[in-house]
Amino acid sequence: MPLTPIQKQDIIKKFQTASGDTGSPEVQIALLSNRIVKLTEHLKQHIHDTHSRRGLLSMIAKRRRLVNFLKNVDKIRHSTIIKNFSLKD
Numbered sequence: 001m002p003l004t005p006i007q008k009q010d011i012i013k014k015f016q017t018a019s020g021d022t023g024s025p026e027v028q029i030a031l032l033s034n035r036i037v038k039l040t041e042h043l044k045q046h047i048h049d050t051h052s053r054r055g056l057l058s059m060i061a062k063r064r065r066l067v068n069f070l071k072n073v074d075k076i077r078h079s080t081i082i083k084n085f086s087l088k089d
Contacts, residue, residue, distance in 0.1 A: 011027075
């Protein structure tokens with residue numbers, strides 16, 4: 001089930017770096033992490049859903065690329081995002 005617009009706005013407000021920010025790496029990582037958690041729960045029940053599993057792996061790879069970008073740009077922002085989502089460094 002996709003995020004409702006209200007849920008999406010709450011996530012954006014929590015992780016935005018400035019007012020009106022919707023595209024910063026922090027916001028993108030937060031939205032992707034939320035989708036990854038929901039899709040993981042779906043795949044626990046529907047083991048043979050290979051198409052969704054491929055999408056999940058794609059989202060995980062995109063999140064990893066965003067985290068690596070943030071690591072190269074600003075180490076402080078990188079460390080806070082790692083702590084917030086309990087990701088591997």
